[in-house]
Amino acid sequence: MATTVTPLPEPLDPGAANRALAPRLGSGRLYLRRFARNRGALLGVALFVLLVLFSVFGSLFTRFAYTDADFAALTQPPSATHYFGTNQGGNDVYAEAVHGLQRSLVIAVSVSVLTIVLAAVIGAGAAYFGGRVEKLTLMVIHFLLVVPSFLILALISHHLAGDWRVLILVLTVFGWMSTARVVWSLSTSLRERDYVLAAEFMGVRPWRIVMRHIIPNLGSLLIVNLTLGVVATVLSETALSFLGFGVQTPDVSLGTMLADGSGTITSAPWLFGYPAALVVLLTVSMTLVGDGLRDAFDPTSTSAALRGRR
Amino acid sequence: MIHKSAAASTERVFLPVRKHHDHAQTRHTPAGPACGHRCRIPLLHEGGPMVRHVMRKAAGWLAMIVVATNVTYVLAAWFLDPRSNYRGLRPVRTEQQIDHALTPYNLDPRVPLAVRWWHWFSDVVLHFDWGKSPVGASVNSEIGFRVLVSGQLVTAATLLSVVAGVALSVFTASRQYGWWDRITQLVSVFLFNVPAAVAALAVVFAGIWLNQHLGWRFLYVAGEASPTVSGLWPTVADRFQHLILPTLSLTVLGYVGYHLTQRSLLLDSINSDFVRTARATGLTRAQAIRRHALRASLIPTATSVAFSIPAIFTGAVITETVFGWNGMGQYFVQTIAKNDVHGAVAVAAFGAAMTAIGAVLADVAVVLLDPRVRVS
Numbered sequence: 001m002a003t004t005v006t007p008l009p010e011p012l013d014p015g016a017a018n019r020a021l022a023p024r025l026g027s028g029r030l031y032l033r034r035f036a037r038n039r040g041a042l043l044g045v046a047l048f049v050l051l052v053l054f055s056v057f058g059s060l061f062t063r064f065a066y067t068d069a070d071f072a073a074l075t076q077p078p079s080a081t082h083y084f085g086t087n088q089g090g091n092d093v094y095a096e097a098v099h100g101l102q103r104s105l106v107i108a109v110s111v112s113v114l115t116i117v118l119a120a121v122i123g124a125g126a127a128y129f130g131g132r133v134e135k136l137t138l139m140v141i142h143f144l145l146v147v148p149s150f151l152i153l154a155l156i157s158h159h160l161a162g163d164w165r166v167l168i169l170v171l172t173v174f175g176w177m178s179t180a181r182v183v184w185s186l187s188t189s190l191r192e193r194d195y196v197l198a199a200e201f202m203g204v205r206p207w208r209i210v211m212r213h214i215i216p217n218l219g220s221l222l223i224v225n226l227t228l229g230v231v232a233t234v235l236s237e238t239a240l241s242f243l244g245f246g247v248q249t250p251d252v253s254l255g256t257m258l259a260d261g262s263g264t265i266t267s268a269p270w271l272f273g274y275p276a277a278l279v280v281l282l283t284v285s286m287t288l289v290g291d292g293l294r295d296a297f298d299p300t301s302t303s304a305a306l307r308g309r310r
Numbered sequence: 311m312i313h314k315s316a317a318a319s320t321e322r323v324f325l326p327v328r329k330h331h332d333h334a335q336t337r338h339t340p341a342g343p344a345c346g347h348r349c350r351i352p353l354l355h356e357g358g359p360m361v362r363h364v365m366r367k368a369a370g371w372l373a374m375i376v377v378a379t380n381v382t383y384v385l386a387a388w389f390l391d392p393r394s395n396y397r398g399l400r401p402v403r404t405e406q407q408i409d410h411a412l413t414p415y416n417l418d419p420r421v422p423l424a425v426r427w428w429h430w431f432s433d434v435v436l437h438f439d440w441g442k443s444p445v446g447a448s449v450n451s452e453i454g455f456r457v458l459v460s461g462q463l464v465t466a467a468t469l470l471s472v473v474a475g476v477a478l479s480v481f482t483a484s485r486q487y488g489w490w491d492r493i494t495q496l497v498s499v500f501l502f503n504v505p506a507a508v509a510a511l512a513v514v515f516a517g518i519w520l521n522q523h524l525g526w527r528f529l530y531v532a533g534e535a536s537p538t539v540s541g542l543w544p545t546v547a548d549r550f551q552h553l554i555l556p557t558l559s560l561t562v563l564g565y566v567g568y569h570l571t572q573r574s575l576l577l578d579s580i581n582s583d584f585v586r587t588a589r590a591t592g593l594t595r596a597q598a599i600r601r602h603a604l605r606a607s608l609i610p611t612a613t614s615v616a617f618s619i620p621a622i623f624t625g626a627v628i629t630e631t632v633f634g635w636n637g638m639g640q641y642f643v644q645t646i647a648k649n650d651v652h653g654a655v656a657v658a659a660f661g662a663a664m665t666a667i668g669a670v671l672a673d674v675a676v677v678l679l680d681p682r683v684r685v686s
Contacts, residue, residue, distance in 0.1 A: 143377065146374060147378045147382075148378075148662060150623075150624040150627070152385055155646060158646050159390065159391075231503060234505075238508075239506055239628055242505075242507040258508065258511070265511055269515075276511070
């Protein structure tokens with residue numbers, strides 16, 4: 001937020017009278033208020049917090065680790081000992097679910113953060129520098145968008161065999177394009193703005209303009225895409241692991257649990273049902289949060305800004 | 311884009327401004343000078359600039375397929391190790407013997423990658439020979455029937471998704487904030503978040519349940535055809551019974567994107583001036599929506615079809631795995647697991663080709679829908 005230091009003549013401002021009546025609301029407070037008005041978004045936050053707590057502290061409530069095999073209880077339905085039942089190898093599904101959720105969450109959050117950073121820098125950089133850089137970047141983006149990137153993803157992550165940190169890297173490399181394209185299209189208008197021109201005339205270095213003047217003005221878009229990126233990453237991670245190209249045994253993620261449970265969907269539905277429910281809860285909660293944030297940031301939104309004052 | 315699927319890849323982004331296409335930027339006005347009366351097939355009968363336009367686009371896509379396929383070849387040759395297929399064999403072979411065994415299949419790691427690539431590339435271009443697997447099976451004979459199997463799945467799912475999504479969007483946008491609108495939107499947002507694997511398995515579960523309750527095995531959950539069926543009509547019926555559930559599970563994932571984006575686009579154009587003008591000329595509300603609002607708002611959707619095909623293809627990989635279809639998706643999983651470089655590349659080429667076909671069709675659709683597209 002730019003603040004004026006020297007007193008300038010007050011411009012004609014139709015909102016000035018209103019502002020004098022009510023104390024000025026900071027933009028952060030305004031966003032928070034709009035967000036809190038959205039029941040779906042609050043539900044999403046609550047669900048997400050519960051899931052995070054479950055993944056962090058869930059293991060305290062069971063005496064089984066996800067690697068333990070209880071040979072006295074193979075493929076048992078849910079019971080007091082094994083809350084979510086056991087699988088064919090005697091592993092406790094509850095312990096696996098806690099660990100798998102943790103794994104999926106860590107992958108999803110780190111990939112979406114890395115993706116957003118990459119997309120913002122590449123998209124805004126391409127728009128600002130223009131010319132050949134822009135053309136080349138757009139070509140690469142379009143190419144990667146239409147190439148069956150999932151197949152290449154599978155190829156690489158299969159070779160690097162199941163290390164979840166490598167999976168984060170690979171998912172990031174193939175996940176930034178669509179966001180970068182949106183960032184680019186919005187930055188092309190930002191680069192013509194007066195404050196960018198002013199910074200240019202003051203001799204600010206190009207990358208500094210991108211980092212300090214263009215990217216911060218896309219903040220709301222980036223935050224919304226961050227939450228939606230979590231959803232997209234969970235879905236791709238699940239798909240890769242389901243096919244056996246993502247996280248691999250002995251490690252467990254929600255995707256590998258779905259794959260394990262898929263063969264016994266009629267005889268032992270709990271093997272499939274619990275991880276499926278967790279994945280869907282996770283993605284639905286993040287979508288609700290993302291929609292709430294979008295409404296809160298949208299300047300054309302009429303929810304709190306106009307109706308907010310009593 | 312894209313993107314549901316997952317699916318995955320599904321690509322879900324926050325798009326405040328939906329402008330995919332370079333030459334569809336201003337708002338569509340059906341009553342513009344270019345199109346005084348609604349011309350159904352503009353430019354096609356005016357000497358064929360549209361044909362040229364589409365040809366040029368198709369050439370660009372062809373180049374894309376070539377580049378994508380070659381990139382995949384380099385990556386596959388780099389990351390897959392065909393030698394490991396022979397390492398587990400008894401009697402144990404030396405590395406030299408293994409390399410020697412791989413030589414006739416153009417997979418010998420001692421030969422430089424550039425040389426192997428040239429062999430592979432010239433075979434594909436000159437003879438349309440996609441190479442051999444590490445154990446000597448011809449890729450061509452493997453993909454021949456699989457292309458048809460996957461092609462029908464992806465095509466049917468794409469068409470059904472577009473039709474269902476657009477129809478639902480028209481239905482709900484004309485009843486904004488009504489019960490139906492809210493319920494379908496809730497369902498769509500929910501389905502938007504379901505992983506392809508979960509959706510496919512849920513459909514399998516529902517299919518089995520339905521079969522049990524009907525007491526008649528109407529829906530098949532495994533394979534793409536029964537081996538024992540003979541005769542033309544029984545075969546067609548049998549194929550159809552196998553096709554229903556996989557197509558359904560792909561469509562359930564694919565229609566959502568069209569429904570949600572098309573609904574908001576349609577709502578924008580329903581309230582715009584040119585639709586009010588159309589109403590003022592005496593059209594009913596339904597006619598105005600169908601002929602003017604829908605037509606204008608279909609343009610961005612048409613361009614997005616191409617970008618959603620990679621996601622549908624990803625969904626198809628999972629669907630085929632779940633339903634045990636011998637299609638390209640399942641073949642891809644096998645080829646990677648078995649270090650079959652040439653097979654994996656053929657699948658990537660297939661995926662790129664499907665995307666390109668979708669994109670060219672989308673271009674044709676845009677030209678048909680938008681009279682302002684001067685195809686120059």
